[in-house]
Amino acid sequence: MATDTTTEAQMPPPPQTFVRKGFTITTQKLPILKAAPIEAMANKLGITPPEMIFGDNFVAIDHNASGWGISFNAYDALDRVDKTGAAMLKVAYSKEWQKSREHTHEGIKEVVKPFDWSYSTDYKGTLRSDAAALSSSDVQIPIELLKRPDPILFFDDVVLYEDELADNGISMLSCKIRVMPDRLLLLARFFMRLDNVVFRLRDTRIYVDFNKAEIIRDYQAREMGYEDVRKALVTGREDIAAIMRDPNRLAQILPLVDIQFNCHVKKTTVSYLLFELTLWRNRERTGIVLYPILVKCWLSQLINPHKQYKSVHTRSLSLAAHRRYDDTWKDSSSSLLGRSEDCASQCQPNLRPSARRNFSATTAAPSGILNSLASRKGGAAETYVSYGFTQKLYEACSSPADYRIPQLAQKGAEIPKTASGEDLGVGEGWWYKDLDLPPTFSTWSQVTFLHMYLLTVRLRALPSIESVRTHSRHLVDHFSLNAEERMATLHNISSRSIRNKYLKDLFIQWRGVVAAYDEGLVKGDAVLGAAVWRNIWKASATTHDGQELDWSQIATVVAYMRRVLSELSEMSEADLVFGVEGAGGKGKKSSIFGFHEIDLKLAGRK
Template sequence: MAVNGQQPLSSYASSASDGGNSIVHQGFKIMTRKLPILKAEPIDEMTRQLGITPPEMIFGDNLVSIEHLDSGWRIQFTAFEALDKVDKTSQSMLQVAHSKEWQSSREKKHEGITEVVKPFDWSYSTDYKGAIQKSTPPFQPSQKPIPLELLKRPDPIIFFDEVMLYEDEMADNGITLLSCKVRVMPARLLLLCRFFMRLDNVLVRIRDTRVYVEFATREVIREYVAKEEKYEIIRQKLSMRGLDAPAQLREPNSLNDLLPVVDTTLEHLIIKSYIARQLLSNSSSPYAQNSSSHPQPQVKATARLSEPKPYESKNGDVPVDGPSQTIAHKVAAETRRLLPSVTETYVAYGVTERLVKECAHQAEYSIPQRNGKDEIIPKTKNGEDLGVGSGWWYETLGLTPTFNTWAQVTFLHMYLLTVRMRCFPAKHAPTWHQHLLNHFFYIAEDRMVTVHNVRSSMARNNYLKDLFIQWRGLLAGYDEGLIRGDAVLATAVWRNVFKADEDLDFRGLGEVVSYMRGVLKGLDDMNDDTVARGQVVFGDPGSERAGVLVSSRMMASLDGPRPGKNASISAQTGR
C-alpha cells in the first residue's frame, strides 16, 4: 500500500480473522473492522517494525477501507500506517518546544516529567491521509472542494460505522487519539479520519482527512485540513462564550471551529477500469485457442437466445464496449503476454459482471412504496416484501414478484452459464465460476439495502448465507435433472422456482424445462471466445409453449388416434 501517495517502509501483518462489517453499493465495497486492543506479542512486533513505542491503547487490527471492485482501486486506514507517519527523529522544533513548555508548566507537580519526553513525537501526531494501492492511479492536486450542499441533504444513511485506531492519555496530561467515521448514502459516501490532540496548558491540535466519493461519476475527493492553537487561547474563547471550558476541551467537535487552519490540501481522481476496459475491447480472447470445436464466431439466434446487437467495427471485429483502438489492442495483448494470470482475473471479472446483470434482468421487480415515507409495503403470506414485476416470469407464469423469486430466476440463468463455463479450459473455469457467483452476491446485497431497506449487516449476512446454501442445493438438483431426464429436472425447478407449489400450471413448468434445454443448446453452439466476451442475451421463454403443447407419443396413445393419416391406418388395421 502507498501511504499518502508513497510506499511505506514496513508493513504490519494483522492477525485478525474477523471479516468485519461491509456493504457493497454502486460497485464500491465499504468495510470496517473493530477488534479489541492488541495483546503483548503483537504490540512487541509492531514496536519492532515502527521503531517507536505504540500508544497506550492500540487497535492494530482495526480497519476502514473503500474499494472499487471493478478497477481494484482501494484506500484504507489502519493504526500501523498512521503511526508510521509519526516523527521518529525528534527533529521537529515545534514539537520539541511544546514538550519543553509542557515540562516547565508541570515540573513542580511532577518531578519525573522528563520520562514522558521520549526521543520521538510523544504526541503521536500524524498527517496520515490513508493508504492506496500502489498499482492504481494516485490522487492529483485539485481546487475542487467537497460539495457540502450535497452532504447536507436529508438522504437516508444505508451504512455507518466509527472505528478507533489508537488513543493515549499522555501520562494523564492530555489526550491524543485517531479515529475514523464513514457514512454511506444512496448516491455518495463520506469518510472522516480525525487526529485529535490536547496537551494541557500547551496546545490543541486537530488534523482531518476527508474522503468523498460520488458513486455515479466515480469521482473521489480527498481533503486534508490541519488546525491548531494554544491551549490558553482556546480556553479563553470558550469562557467568553459562557461554556464549560474543561468539558468542551474534551470534545473535538466543539473545538473545531475555534482552531485556525495551518495547512490544507485538496486532491481528486476519477476511477476508471483501465486494464479491464482495454482487455475487454481487445479483439482476441484467452479462449480463442479452444474455439476450434465451435467454428461459428457469432451468437446464433434461437428461440431461447436473442441475437445481441454489438457495435460492429470496420475490420469485422465485435468489441464489447464500442470502437477499439490499435494502441489499446497492443497494450492489452502485451499485458496478456506478460501477466496472463492477472489479465484472466480482469477479463473474467468484467464479463461475469455483465452476464450476472443479464441474468438478474429476467425477473426484475420494484417496490413503489419504498419511496414514500408513510406508505406500507405489502407482504406475502410468508412475510416477504411484495413488489411489482412485469414480463413472462410474472405475467404469464404467475410467479410472485419478491426477492426470493428474483433470486431463484437469476440462479436458474446463472446455472445455465455455469454449465457452459465448465467447458472452458480447466485452469480458467474456476475463476469464471467464482466471479459469476461473487457478482450475484454483490448485487443481491445491494438490492437488500436499496430496495428492501435491510440496514443490519448481520441480517444481510444471514440472508446471503441462506442464498449460498440454496445455490449449492440448486446445482446438485439441476445437474441431476440434466443427466436423468426432464422429469427430474422439472422436479428441481418446481422445488426452487415454484417453491413446491402444488397449484402450479404444469404447462408453465414444462416451458421452463424446455427453455433451459434450449438455452443450453444455444450456449453449446457458441464458441468459447464468444461466451468469454459476454455476448449472451436470453430470449423469451414464452416461445416454448407451442412445443410444450404438442402431445408426446405416450400421451397420444392415451388420448386415442388423431384425425388424419394415422387415424385411417388405425381404422384399416383395427388397432
C-alpha cells in the first residue's frame, strides 16, 4: 500500500488544459531533464543541449474542428539552432567574446564550437501534421484590442531552455500565453545577452480571434551591439544593469532586423468561395443572373482572402437568397429544425411567398412616403425622408432586446458582471425570458443586428439602388448613434476615443452578420442556424450561467427569421413602418417583430 502511494506521489502532474470557443490551450511545466534524456536529446540533435533544458515542457493551441494546431517545445526549437558553425556573424561574436575574456578565463577557446553555442533560434512553432500552413500576409495583430482591460481567463509562463553562457550572459527561450474572452495571445521569446558583445531578441507572437476563427503569427527579430545599447541607456537616470536584464525594456531599444507576418485563412472565407462557385455552376437552375462583378470578387478573394466584399456583391447574394427562397423553403427548413411533415404541411402554405414575387409591386395604394421616395430617388429630399423613415424602422429593430441597468439609479451600487466581464442588466421579453440570453450590450447589439438584417433584405428589393443605399446607410447611422449613447449612459464609457473604437468593431461585426446570414438564407437552415449560434450565442455550447445550451432555441430563432422575412415580403414599402411597429388598437395586427406561436410550430417545439 505504501509502495502505491509513493508511486502516485512520484507521478508528474497532468498538463493544464483550458477550452474556449472551440480552441484548446494546453501547457505543461515539469523539472529539468535528467542525465539520460539529455544524452538522448544530444545524440538526436547533434549538439550539446543548454545547461537547463526543460524537454518535457510545452505550450499547444489546437482547433479540433478544423484540425489546425501549433505547439512550442524545446527540442524543435533547438533543432533550429545552427549546427554547422557557418554563420560567420556568430563566429565573429564568439571571437570577440573570447578576446574580451582572455585575461579572466582560461580555456575560453572551448566556447567556440562548430555550432551556435549561444543557442539562438528562429523557432516560430511546430504546426500539427494535418494543419493548414500559415500563408504570408500583411495582416497585423490588432494591438488596440489587446490593450482593452478584458479579464484574463487563463495565463501561464513556460520556460523551454536556459543557458548562462559560462557566466558571461544568458540565453533563454520561454513562452507566455494569456486567454481573454474573445481572443488569446502567445509570446515565444528568445532572449540572449552576451556580455560586451551583443543583445538579441527573437519574438514569435500567435494571436487567435475566437469569434472570427482567425490566427495571426508575428515574428520579429531585434539585435544590437552591447556597447551601442549601453550608450543609448547612459543618458537616462535608470539602473542600466537592471534594464540590460529586462527583455521587455530592451525590446523598446533594439532595432528590428527581421519581421514576418503569417495568417491562417478563415473558414468563412473558404466557405464563401465555395458558395459563389456553387451559385455560378447552378445559375441556370436558380434563375440568378450573375454579373461579371461576382466573378471579379471571387477571383480577388483567391488572391487576397482578407479583402472585404463589395457592397454590390453582398446585395446580389441577398437578392439571390430571396429569389431562391420559394424553391429552397421545403428542402432547407427540415435540415436544422427537424419539424414533422404534418407541421410543415400545416404551416408552410400561409408563409410561403409567391414564386418570383416582385417586392416593389404592391396592390395597396402608395402613401405619401412611398411617393416621396419614388419621385426623388437619390436626391436631397429623399435623404431627409429616408432619415425619418429608417428611424422608425430602427426603433422597431432595437426594442426587442432592450435592457436596463437599475444599479445606475442606486448610489454606490455595484453592477453585476458576466463571466466574460460584461455589465449585466435586466431585460424583458422573448429573447431574455424564453431564450435565456443575458441582458447585456453584446446581446442587444446582435439581436438588433438580426432585425436590421431582416429589414435590409426587404429594402434591397426597392426598385432604385440609390434608395437601397440611402436607407441602409441611415439604418446603420441610427444604430451607431444609439449604441454610442448606451455606452455613455448605461456603461459609463466617457472616453470618446474608446467609444469610437467599439463602434468601429461593431461596424465590422455588422458586415460579418450580413455575409453570414446571406449565406444561411441560400444554403439552408443548418447554415443559417450556425450563423445565429456564432453571433448571438457567441459559438458557445453553454448558456451564460453555465447550463447546457438548448439547441432547439436556435431552431426557433431560425424559424422566426424565416417567418418574418415571409411576412415582410408581403408588405409594401408604405406599410413597412406599421408592420414592424404594429398598428396598435383593439383588433389590430401586432408587430411582426416579436414572438409568435407559429415560430414554435416551425421549429418543431410544439
